[in-house]
Amino acid sequence: DKGGYRHFMAKEIAEQSSVLAAAVKFYLSGREGQTMLENDLDFTNIDRVVMVACGTASLACFTAKYWFEQIAGVPVEIDIASEFRYREPPISDRTLAIFVSQSGETADTLAALRYCAGKAGKIVSVVNVAESSIARESDVVLPILAGPEIGVASTKAFTCQLVVLAAMALQAARQRKVLPAEALSKLEDQLLQMPGLMADVMTCEGQVKAISQQLARFKDAIFLGRGAMYPLALEGALKLKEISYIHAEGYASGELKHGPIALIDDDMPVVVIAPHDEMFDKTVSNMQEVMARGGKIVMLSDAKGLAEAGGETWQQIEVPQIEGPFAPIAYAVPIQLLAYHTAVEKGTDVDQPRNLAKSVTVE
Ligand code: M6R
Numbered sequence: 282d283k284g285g286y287r288h289f290m291a292k293e294i295a296e297q298s299s300v301l302a303a304a305v306k307f308y309l310s311g312r313e314g315q316t317m318l319e320n321d322l323d324f325t326n327i328d329r330v331v332m333v334a335c336g337t338a339s340l341a342c343f344t345a346k347y348w349f350e351q352i353a354g355v356p357v358e359i360d361i362a363s364e365f366r367y368r369e370p371p372i373s374d375r376t377l378a379i380f381v382s383q384s385g386e387t388a389d390t391l392a393a394l395r396y397c398a399g400k401a402g403k404i405v406s407v408v409n410v411a412e413s414s415i416a417r418e419s420d421v422v423l424p425i426l427a428g429p430e431i432g433v434a435s436t437k438a439f440t441c442q443l444v445v446l447a448a449m450a451l452q453a454a455r456q457r458k459v460l461p462a463e464a465l466s467k468l469e470d471q472l473l474q475m476p477g478l479m480a481d482v483m484t485c486e487g488q489v490k491a492i493s494q495q496l497a498r499f500k501d502a503i504f505l506g507r508g509a510m511y512p513l514a515l516e517g518a519l520k521l522k523e524i525s526y527i528h529a530e531g532y533a534s535g536e537l538k539h540g541p542i543a544l545i546d547d548d549m550p551v552v553v554i555a556p557h558d559e560m561f562d563k564t565v566s567n568m569q570e571v572m573a574r575g576g577k578i579v580m581l582s583d584a585k586g587l588a589e590a591g592g593e594t595w596q597q598i599e600v601p602q603i604e605g606p607f608a609p610i611a612y613a614v615p616i617q618l619l620a621y622h623t624a625v626e627k628g629t630d631v632d633q634p635r636n637l638a639k640s641v642t643v644e
Contacts, residue, residue, distance in 0.1 A: 288631045290432035290524070294617050295483065297437045301610075302476035304426045304441050308448035309469060321421045324453035327377045327402060329356040333365045333393045334381040335641065337435040337519060338442060342381055343512035344609050345446035351606060352460070352468065353453035362389035363644070365396070372400040380406045381446070383430060383438040384640040385413020392644070394418055407445050409438050423449075432632045433639050434524050436617045439516065440479070443610045447472050471605035481601045482614040489615055492579055492596045493622030497525065499550050503541065504531040504616075505571075506554040507564050513609045513616060514554055520620035524634045525627050534567040545576040550595070552579045552619065556608055557586035565590045581615055 286292040308318065330349055332342035339361045346357040360368070362380075366389060372378065378401035380394045385408040394415060398404055406419035409427050416422045425441035451468055454460045460468075496502065502521060506514035515531035522529045532541050534553070545551070551571050555564045568578055568590065577595040580587065583602040591597045598619075603611050624631045 287625075288432065288621075290434055290436060290621055290631050293430055293432050293437045294614065294621060297440050297614065298476050298480035298483070300427055300437050301440060301444055301479055304444045305448075305473055305476055307426060308445060309451075309473060318423075318449060318452040319456070322377075322403075322405070322449065322452060324353065324355065324377070324456045326375065327355070328373070328375040329358060330377045330379060331358045331360075331370075331372065331397070331401070332379045332381065333360050333362050333390060335362050335387050335390055337439050337516060338381040338383060338387075338390075340512045340516040340519070341439055341442035341446060342379070343515070344443060344509050345450060347509040347512075348447055348450035348606055349453060352450045353457055354459045355453050355457070362387065362393040366393040372397050374400070374402045376401045378404050379449075380404070380415055380419070381408075381442050382406070382413070382415050383409045383425075383427070383435055383442075385410040385415040386640045386642050387415070388642050388644045391415050391418070407442055409441070431639075433634055433637050434520055434617075434620065434631075436613075440610050440613050443607075443613070444472070444475070447607050447610070468605065468607075472607050475607055475610050478601060478603055478611045479614060482611050485598050485600055485615050486618055488598050489618040490622045492598065493619055494626050495596070496527070496550055496579075496619065496623045497626035499548065500528060501544070501549055502527055502529040503544070503549060503551045504529060504554070505534040505537065505551060505564070505567060506531070507534045507560045508558075509606060509609045510554040510556070510612065513612055514552075516613065517552060517554070517616040517619065520617060521623060523637065524620055524624040524631050525629060526635075527623065534564050537567055538570060542570060542574065545571055545574040547575040547577060550577045550579055552581060552616075554612055554616070555580055555582045555586055555590070556603065556612065557583050557589070558608070561586060561589075568594070581612065
């Protein structure tokens, strides 16, 4: 049931606010006492976390790497499952291994999990399908509570994965006592506010739709982001190519000048994820490098950011001001909408893009 929407993807984007509310509540509800995660996970007896997944789920892991490292001081290794499983990486019993998969059936992720079984201290899976193979073979199963995701392009599963991983990073910080209590509770509040913000962010849809009508004319696009917005830039590029068939690449903003800038001309739209945060000035200077070469900037930022640097950009998308490290969760919405409306404009099969399957059970 598409719930009145034209595509499952549109419905799944729109319902993220309510779906996330349930996930946030489930993982943060025990604030005063024991949280649900506290019973199952011990971050005090590990040296590092290894996170393995494929596609969009691997980009959720990549985002969470920033959180685990910055918030909890835990070293994190991330990898895509198809590489990890054949790399023979050393895994000790002081490693917590996390496998993220919407379907819980992705063949490479399952094989990576089996590689770690018996080596890692604990095998944790973050899945949407609780009775899946990956869940069955894990020591701890953390459901993302997204409900069925029908669109092949992952949207609400991605943001729910981010919520669970964010709650885990907070749990790690709490157990390892690396943050003062006030700092920790501020972060918890920021995560608790995320579902409400997801609804506010949806107000940018009109702007995004208008820009998508322009974007659909191009053959290529680049997405740029810094810090935890870098994985989101990769996700934006993945989503756009997956459903609109426009060739898109994501780069860390600071990496542009090391090669990709050679691609910039006036046929190259560049989506810059640029919240007005501590890295804003750096991102703006990368944006100026692109504009100086005729690149067409689509600037995604808040009112402050757009007022400071949006003036000469080709297009602007405004989202509310979002404080703190979990901002990529809310910024995922315009990124998803951009891919969605571009695909609709091009008339592609949004929910069933060519050559793709919802669950990839071949290696
Ligand atoms: O079911 P999984 O989360 O393990 O699937 C992993 C990828 O195949 C998946 O995220 C894929 O990249 C999506 N279609 C992207 O939108």
